[in-house]
Amino acid sequence: MGVATVDAAIAISGLVKTFGPTRALDQLDLEVGTGEVHGFLGPNGAGKTTTIRVLLGLIRPDAGRAVLLGGDPWRDAVALHRRLAYVPGDVNLWPKLTGGEIIDLFGRLRGDLDRARRDKLVERFELDPTKKARTYSKGNRQKVALVAALASPAELLILDEPTSGLDPLMEAIFRDCIREVRAEGRTVLLSSHILAEVEALCDRVSIIRAGRTVESGTLAELRHLTRTNITVETVKEPVGLAELPGVHGPHTDGNRAQFDVDTDQIEGVLRHLTELGVRSLVSHPPTLEELFLRHYGDVLAEEREAATAAARSPGAGAGG
Amino acid sequence: MTDLTGTWALVRAILRRDRFRIVLWTAALAGLVVLTAASVKGLFPTQADLDEAAAQEAGSPASIVFNGPVQGLDTLGGQVAFQLGSFGLVVVGLMSLLMTTRNTRAEEESGRLELVRATVVGRHAPSTAALLVVGLMNVLVGAVVALGLIGYDLPTTGSVVFGASFTVLGLMFAGVALVAAQITENNRVAGGISGAVLGLAFTLRAAGDVGDGTLSWFSPIGLVQKARPYAGERWWPLLLGLALAGGLVVVAGVLAAHRDIGAGLVPSRPGPPEADRLLSGPFGLALRLQRGSLLAWATGVFLLGAAYGSVANDIEEYVRDNQQLQDWIARTGGASLLDSYYATTLLTLSLIVAGFGLQAALRLRGEETADRLEPVLATPVSRWRWMASHLTMSVAGSMAVLAAGGLGTGLMVALVTDDIGQVPRLLAASLAYAPAVWVLVGIAVTLYGLAPRIALAAWATLAFCFVVGMLGPLLDLPAWLVDVSPFQRIPEVPAADLRLAPLVVLTAIAAGLTWAGVAGFRHRDVG
Numbered sequence: 039m040g041v042a043t044v045d046a047a048i049a050i051s052g053l054v055k056t057f058g059p060t061r062a063l064d065q066l067d068l069e070v071g072t073g074e075v076h077g078f079l080g081p082n083g084a085g086k087t088t089t090i091r092v093l094l095g096l097i098r099p100d101a102g103r104a105v106l107l108g109g110d111p112w113r114d115a116v117a118l119h120r121r122l123a124y125v126p127g128d129v130n131l132w133p134k135l136t137g138g139e140i141i142d143l144f145g146r147l148r149g150d151l152d153r154a155r156r157d158k159l160v161e162r163f164e165l166d167p168t169k170k171a172r173t174y175s176k177g178n179r180q181k182v183a184l185v186a187a188l189a190s191p192a193e194l195l196i197l198d199e200p201t202s203g204l205d206p207l208m209e210a211i212f213r214d215c216i217r218e219v220r221a222e223g224r225t226v227l228l229s230s231h232i233l234a235e236v237e238a239l240c241d242r243v244s245i246i247r248a249g250r251t252v253e254s255g256t257l258a259e260l261r262h263l264t265r266t267n268i269t270v271e272t273v274k275e276p277v278g279l280a281e282l283p284g285v286h287g288p289h290t291d292g293n294r295a296q297f298d299v300d301t302d303q304i305e306g307v308l309r310h311l312t313e314l315g316v317r318s319l320v321s322h323p324p325t326l327e328e329l330f331l332r333h334y335g336d337v338l339a340e341e342r343e344a345a346t347a348a349a350r351s352p353g354a355g356a357g358g
Numbered sequence: 359m360t361d362l363t364g365t366w367a368l369v370r371a372i373l374r375r376d377r378f379r380i381v382l383w384t385a386a387l388a389g390l391v392v393l394t395a396a397s398v399k400g401l402f403p404t405q406a407d408l409d410e411a412a413a414q415e416a417g418s419p420a421s422i423v424f425n426g427p428v429q430g431l432d433t434l435g436g437q438v439a440f441q442l443g444s445f446g447l448v449v450v451g452l453m454s455l456l457m458t459t460r461n462t463r464a465e466e467e468s469g470r471l472e473l474v475r476a477t478v479v480g481r482h483a484p485s486t487a488a489l490l491v492v493g494l495m496n497v498l499v500g501a502v503v504a505l506g507l508i509g510y511d512l513p514t515t516g517s518v519v520f521g522a523s524f525t526v527l528g529l530m531f532a533g534v535a536l537v538a539a540q541i542t543e544n545n546r547v548a549g550g551i552s553g554a555v556l557g558l559a560f561t562l563r564a565a566g567d568v569g570d571g572t573l574s575w576f577s578p579i580g581l582v583q584k585a586r587p588y589a590g591e592r593w594w595p596l597l598l599g600l601a602l603a604g605g606l607v608v609v610a611g612v613l614a615a616h617r618d619i620g621a622g623l624v625p626s627r628p629g630p631p632e633a634d635r636l637l638s639g640p641f642g643l644a645l646r647l648q649r650g651s652l653l654a655w656a657t658g659v660f661l662l663g664a665a666y667g668s669v670a671n672d673i674e675e676y677v678r679d680n681q682q683l684q685d686w687i688a689r690t691g692g693a694s695l696l697d698s699y700y701a702t703t704l705l706t707l708s709l710i711v712a713g714f715g716l717q718a719a720l721r722l723r724g725e726e727t728a729d730r731l732e733p734v735l736a737t738p739v740s741r742w743r744w745m746a747s748h749l750t751m752s753v754a755g756s757m758a759v760l761a762a763g764g765l766g767t768g769l770m771v772a773l774v775t776d777d778i779g780q781v782p783r784l785l786a787a788s789l790a791y792a793p794a795v796w797v798l799v800g801i802a803v804t805l806y807g808l809a810p811r812i813a814l815a816a817w818a819t820l821a822f823c824f825v826v827g828m829l830g831p832l833l834d835l836p837a838w839l840v841d842v843s844p845f846q847r848i849p850e851v852p853a854a855d856l857r858l859a860p861l862v863v864l865t866a867i868a869a870g871l872t873w874a875g876v877a878g879f880r881h882r883d884v885g
Contacts, residue, residue: 091732091884095735096735096884096885098883115735116739116740119736119737124736126729130728130729130730132730134646136628136629138631138632139630139632141633143638146637147640147739148737148738168630168631169628172626
C-alpha cells in the first residue's frame with residue numbers, strides 16, 4: 039500500500055488471485071529494490087510461485103497492482119522478458135533435447151546467448167551437455183535451468199527455489215554466482231526454503247504466508263522482532279528470571295540457566311544477570327530459521343486455537 | 359509368484375483412473391455393431407436384396423479393400439461382418455494399443471511407475487494389471503457384440519465367433535503394444551510402432567482379400583476373419599490368434615526382464631552439446647519436437663496410399679471384363695468406378711491425416727500440462743508466436759502428410775496401370791481434402807484457448823467424422839447429421855468436379871475457429 043519507489047525492480051501492492059474457492063494471494067505486498075538480492079520465503083502453498091507467475095505475465099491477478107521493471111507484467115510481457123531470466127520451481131525439459139541444446143535454445147529465445155559465458159557455467163556446474171534431458175537426474179535438470187538463466191546478462195533474475203536437488207558443492211557454486219550477479223548491480227528475486235542460503239545471500243527478505251506478506255525488511259531488522267537464546271552460569275542462584283520483561287521459558291539447573299529473551303529487552307536482563315554475578319555466558323543470535331519457525335509456529339498455534347473455538351460455536355463462520 | 363504381488367490393487371487403480379475411457383470405448387464399439395446390424399436389416403429386407411448385394415460386392419475389389427473378405431455375403435450375418443468387419447477390428451486394435459501403452463510405457467516415462475514399484479509391488483505386476491484391464495475390455499466388447507447380434511436374431515454360433523474375433527484381435531494388439539513398450543523409452547514411439555503394425559495388418563489383409571487370400575493369413579485382422587463368422591465358422595484361427603497374443607506377452611516379459619526401469623532396449627545416445635542453427639526460436643523448437651512424428655505419419659500414410667493404389671489394376675480389369683457395368687456407367691454419365699475408388703481412398707487417408715493434425719495441434723496442451731510452456735513464455739516469446747509455431751506444424755504438416763498419401767497412391771497407380779498422369783492428378787486431388795482437416799484442427803484450437811481442460815475432446819469430432827465417412831450410408835444417418843462433418847462437404851475429387859466454394863468456406867471456418875482459440879489463449883491464465 040506504500041507507493042512504489044521509482045527505482046524498485048518489483049513493486050506489488052494488494053495483489054489478489056483466487057483459483058476457484060482457494061485464495062492463493064490475499065492482499066500481497068512485495069517490494070524489491072534495484073540491485074538487491076531479495077529473499078522470498080514462505081511455507082509450501084503460501085503463494086510464492088503464484089506471485090512469480092503474476093510477475094511473468096502468465097496469470098492475471100484479480101485485484102491489486104504489480105509493476106515489474108517499470109512495466110505492466112501482463113501487458114508488456116514480451117518487452118519485459120527481454121530484461122529478465124527465470125528458473126522455474128519445477129524444472130521440466132524436453133526429453134529428446136540435450137542439456138546443451140536446451141541452454142542454447144533459451145539463450146536464443148531471450149536473444150542474449152553468450153557462448154563464452156555459457157561454456158564457463160557448464161564447466162563450473164560440471165554439467166554434461168550431451169545427455170538427453172530424459173536421462174538427467176533432478177539435480178542435473180536443475181543445473182540446466184540454472185546455467186540457462188545465469189548465462190544471461192539480464193538485469194533481473196527470478197529464481198523459484200533454484201537449488202532444490204543440488205548437492206552442497208553445487209550449492210556453493212550457485213552462491214558464488216549470485217554474489218557475482220549482485221556485484222554487477224543486477225537484481226535477484228530468490229524464492230527459497232533453504233534459510234541458510236537466504237541468510238548468506240540476501241540483502242532483504244519478505245516472508246509470506248497464506249497469500250499475505252507477514253514480514254519484510256533487512257535481516258537485521260527482522261532479528262529485532264525475535265529472541266536471543268542465552269545460556270548463563272551465575273555465582274548466585276539465578277532467581278527472578280521469569281518475572282523479567284521479555285524473558286521466555288527460563289529453565290534453571292543449579293546455578294545454570296537457559297532462556298530466550300526478546301532482543302529489544304536484552305539490556306534489562308543483562309543488568310539483572312550482572313547483579314547475580316556472571317561466571318560464563320553464551321548467547322546465540324536468532325537465525326532466520328528460528329525466526330521462520332517461531333513466526334509460523336505462533337501463527338499456526340493461533341490458528342489451531344481459532345479453529346477449535348470455531349468448532350465449539352457452530353455458525354460462527356470462517357475467520358479471516 | 360512374488361513377481362505379481364500387488365497386481366490386484368493395481369488393477370483396481372487402473373479401473374478407477376480409466377473408468378470413463380473403459381465405458382466410452384466399450385459402449386462406442388458395442389453401439390457401432392448394434393447400429394450396423396439394425397441398418398443392415400433395414401437395407402436388405404428380402405433374400406433377393408441380399409443376393410443382389412452379395413453379387414455386387416463379391417465383384418468389387420474396391421469394396422473388398424475397405425470391408426473384408428468375401429464370405430457369407432448372402433446372409434444377414436455375413437453382411438454385418440462384411441460391412442463392419444475390418445473397420446470395427448481396426449478400432450478394437452486401436453483401443454487395445456492405446457490403453458496398453460497408456461498404462462505401461464506412459465506410466466514408466468512419467469516416473470510414476472518408479473513410485474509404484476518402490477512399494478510392495480512385483481516386477482511384472484504393473485504390466486500384468488494393464489493387460490488384465492485391457493483383456494477385460496476386449497472380453498466385454500466381444501460379449502456385448504455377440505449378445506447384441508444374437509438379440510437381432512442372427513445365428514448364435516456366428517455371433518459368438520464374430521464377437522470372439524473382436525476379443526482375440528484386441529488381445530493380439532495389447533501384446534504388440536506391450537512388446538513395443540519394452541523396445542523404446544518413449545511412449546509416443548511405442549504407440550507409433552504399434553499403430554504401424556495395425557496399419558500393416560489392415561494393408562496385408564486388404565491385399566490378401568483382393569487376391570487369393572494367402573496374404574491375409576499373415577495379418578492379425580485377416581487371421582481372425584478366417585474364423586468365417588456366419589459362413590461356416592471355425593474356431594482354430596481364433597485359437598491361433600490367442601496363441602500369438604500369448605506369445606507376444608511372453609516376449610514382452612522376457613524383454614522386460616532384460617532391461618532397467620525407465621530404459622528401453624534401444625539405449626538413448628548422447629546428443630549434440632550445442633544447439634544447431636535451426637533450434638533458435640519457437641518455430642525451430644516446434645519443428646524439432648514434431649519432425650519425428652511428422653516423418654512417421656508421412657511415411658505411414660504414403661505406404662497406405664500405395665497399398666490402396668496397388669489395387670487399381672484389379673478394378674480396371676474388372677470393369678473392362680464387364681460390359682454391363684460399362685454400359686451402366688456410360689448411361690448414368692457417372693464417374694468411373696476407378697475414380698470413385700480413388701475418392702474413397704483419399705477420403706479415408708484424409709480422415710487418418712486429421713489424426714496427425716489433431717495430435718500436432720494438441721501439442722499446445724501437452725506442452726502446457728507438462729510445465730514446459732512456462733519457461734518459454736518467460737522469454738520474449740509472445741503467446742501468439744508460440745501458438746503459431748505449433749499450429750504451423752499442424753496446418754502445414756497435415757497438408758504435407760496428405761500430399762504424401764496422394765503421392766503414394768498416385769505413384770502406385772501409375773506403376774500398375776502405366777498411367778503416369780495419375781501422379782499429379784491424385785496428388786492435386788489429395789490436397790483438396792486439407793480444409794476439412796483444418797476445420798478439426800480449428801476445433802481443437804478453440805477448445806484449447808477457451809476450455810483447455812476439455813481440449814482432448816477434439817478427438818471425439820474425429821471419431822464422429824470417421825463413423826459418418828466410413829459407415830454413413832450404411833447407418834442411414836439423417837442428412838443434416840452427415841452434413842455436419844466437414845469431410846462430407848469436400849467435393850469427391852477425382853470422381854466429382856472440383857468446386858472451390860466449399861473449400862473456401864471450410865478454410866474460412868477453420869480460420870475463424872483458430873482465431874477464437876488464439877484470442878481465448880491470449881486472455882487466459884497459463885498452467
